[in-house]
Amino acid sequence: MTTPIPGLQPRCFALVPAAGIGARSGADRPKQYVPIAGRPMITHTLAALSRVTKLAATLVVLSPQDTLFENAVPEFRGARAWVARCGGATRAASVSKGLLELQAHGAQPHDWVLVHDAARCLVQPRWVEKLIQACWDDPVGGLLALPVADTLKQSGNGRVTGTLDRKAKWAAQTPQMFRLGTLQQALAQAGDEVTDESSAIEALGHQPLLVEAALENLKVTWPADFALAERLLRSRT
Numbered sequence: 001m002t003t004p005i006p007g008l009q010p011r012c013f014a015l016v017p018a019a020g021i022g023a024r025s026g027a028d029r030p031k032q033y034v035p036i037a038g039r040p041m042i043t044h045t046l047a048a049l050s051r052v053t054k055l056a057a058t059l060v061v062l063s064p065q066d067t068l069f070e071n072a073v074p075e076f077r078g079a080r081a082w083v084a085r086c087g088g089a090t091r092a093a094s095v096s097k098g099l100l101e102l103q104a105h106g107a108q109p110h111d112w113v114l115v116h117d118a119a120r121c122l123v124q125p126r127w128v129e130k131l132i133q134a135c136w137d138d139p140v141g142g143l144l145a146l147p148v149a150d151t152l153k154q155s156g157n158g159r160v161t162g163t164l165d166r167k168a169k170w171a172a173q174t175p176q177m178f179r180l181g182t183l184q185q186a187l188a189q190a191g192d193e194v195t196d197e198s199s200a201i202e203a204l205g206h207q208p209l210l211v212e213a214a215l216e217n218l219k220v221t222w223p224a225d226f227a228l229a230e231r232l233l234r235s236r237t
């Protein structure tokens with residue numbers, strides 16, 4: 001595991017995987033570019049991250065075939081805003097490629113990386129700050145998450161085949177915050193199929209910190225989620 005270096009302050013970087021196609025969303029384009037409340041979804045995500053002063057820079061990982069980003073987010077530029085068209089076939093592959101890109105920009109193994117889905121466009125700066133504060137002195141790092149409130153059913157052929165114990169179950173969100181070096185090692189060992197960073201870190205034998213967030217930090221995934229996200233965003237202004 002990458003450990004802190006005495007006397008050397010780590011920096012915090014945001015890494016935003018945005019190389020997916022949004023197959024489940026039913027949209028006519030990658031879902032991160034679908035307008036929500038008048039702007040492409042990803043602009044809300046990046047605007048929220050830009051208000052987190054602890055972040056040294058934000059890297060957006062795009063698909064090598066992406067032609068939409070610069071038009072969608074013309075304001076995303078400058079010393080703290082990086083883009084790399086190095087996305088892979090899975091979210092984990094995109095994150096791994098992004099970590100290499102962060103290193104190419106000078107990030108060090110002991111620096112913190114906050115991986116945040118482009119598709120969680122309702123993230124609020126205060127939740128990100130809560131995560132940073134909670135994890136800053138933690139030996140492992142952690143993630144935003146929410147205790148499961150619904151009763152969990154096991155399914156088979158559309159019928160209930162069992163009821164799962166929901167005690168001590170949390171739904172993982174993002175950002176997920178880990179040291180760059182540890183995350184690189186974890187993803188290299190876990191492979192490209194893990195669905196979040198925490199799973200890879202857990203597979204190394206660590207126990208990431210759970211930092212309670214809000215239901216509102218949802219991931220736009222299904223067609224109906226766009227209207228819900230729009231209502232929530234509009235209700236803030």
Ligand SMILES: Nc1ccn([C@@H]2O[C@H](COP(=O)(O)OP(=O)(O)OP(=O)(O)O)[C@@H](O)[C@H]2O)c(=O)n1
Nearest residue numbers: 017018019020021022023024089090094118119
């Ligand atoms: N190969 C991939 C797949 C996903 N992502 C990103 O990871 C985040 C969470 O993934 P998900 O919600 O599953 O997005 P998609 O993969 O685009 O959706 P779907 O699975 O429905 O195709 C998204 O911001 C998405 O752009 C990525 O960078 N690279």
Ligand SMILES: C[C@](O)(CO)[C@H](O)COP(=O)(O)O
Nearest residue numbers: 091117172173174195196219
């Ligand atoms: C990282 C994540 O958002 C945590 O809930 C989630 O695992 C992403 O999953 P997906 O398969 O990319 O939708």
